[in-house]
Amino acid sequence: MLDTKLDDWQHDHNFYAANEHGERRTRYVLLLTAITMVAEIAAGTVFGSMALLADGWHMGTHVAAFLIAIFAYRYARKHANNPDYSFGTGKVGVLGGFASAVALAAVALMMLIESVQRLLVPQEIQFNAAIGVAVLGLLINLLSALLLQDHHSHHHEHEHHHRRDHNLYAAYMHVLADALTSVLAITALLCGKYLNWQWLDPMMGIVGAVIISRWALGLIRQFSPILLDCGMNEDDRDKIRRLIERDGGNQVTDLHTWKLSEHHFAAMITIVSRHPLPSEHYKALLSGFQQLAHLTIEVNQYRERHPRSSAGRPATKN
CATH class of the missing domain: 1.20.1510.10 (Cation efflux protein transmembrane domain)
Structure with a gap:
């Protein structure tokens, strides 16, 4: 504890x-x-x-x-x-x-x-x-x-x-x-x-x-x-993406929003970043969205995917 x-x-x-x-x-x-x-x-x-x-x-x-x-x-x-x-x-x-x-x-x-x-x-x-x-x-x-x-x-x-x-x-x-x-x-x-x-x-x-x-x-x-848990309108979702992605080296890979009541939204956002920061940083970026009453953010480290060596691969048939 x-x-x-x-x-x-x-x-x-x-x-x-x-x-x-x-x-x-x-x-x-x-x-x-x-x-x-x-x-x-x-x-x-x-x-x-x-x-x-x-x-x-x-x-x-x-x-x-x-x-x-x-x-x-x-x-x-x-x-x-x-x-x-x-x-x-x-x-x-x-x-x-x-x-x-x-x-x-x-x-x-x-x-x-x-x-x-x-x-x-x-x-x-x-x-x-x-x-x-x-x-x-x-x-x-x-x-x-x-x-x-x-x-x-x-x-x-x-x-x-x-x-x-x-x-x-x-x-x-x-x-x-x-x-x-x-x-x-x-x-x-x-x-x-x-x-x-x-x-x-x-x-x-x-x-x-x-x-x-x-x-x-x-x-x-x-x-x-x-x-039916419909989400925020497309314009607001796009604004959320832009605010996060223009911060530098960030990519929003998953974004879900839904209504909790007449006036409140919840959101779950997955971010991939080259230089990940604490989730509080990204929540601060979205502080202008007062309707977001419950916000959950997952931040992942971006890792380069190196191409696999061709050695040892079976030859392709013509």
Whole structure:
């Protein structure tokens, strides 16, 4: 055992970025959404509005999404320093956001199927009552959107690396999608009442399903690279290589980068050098890459490969 402190050679593996503000606001929105969900599903069933039912079902998935978000916050915080997680719990929020995006895609599919059925088999709608509940749902959605704005992130938007809480962002997108379905429902109900366009009610359900599915796919594309350990962009990788290789007599032979959380990268770099220096020297060269939170460098001595003597080799046949 080495009789010395090894703090300078040890890494911090806690890459969880706490957002107590976001967690608290998500709980408020969960309560509002659950109450509105029950009201809209009940009203849509009684009054016969597909647009209103779609809005209520959509809110039901939001309840599930907000529960996922709250669970992700608590789980990440509880296990932030658990050694069983090699690089901490920084990806828990991303996983929660991904699950919310999948739920958003599922409700879009459900809306589409039910809307097509209602388009083929129209049902009588009680417009006045349905419009009242839809307006109430829209007001709740707007209030929820205000609550879920990530003020912590916007406070740092002028920093070089803008930080976003993906868990909170997915919940925010759920609320925006719900606000959209509320607007579509109100539009369809008003047109049905005053223009007798009852076909517009299920048609708006279809339009909402298409738009929401596009949002869901966008979220999935955004979160998937983080969960699949995609690396830094090509420009940043090239900058890393140039910084090391222009130092003199160095060659980067292996370079791997991957995301540890929304905001942190890890890197493993293998260097071959004619005049190798301690790894701290090469880490200092990369100090400008603040997103590199965990850096491992292997340095190898370059040795000339002398050609083997031809003596003793069997003669080649012509």
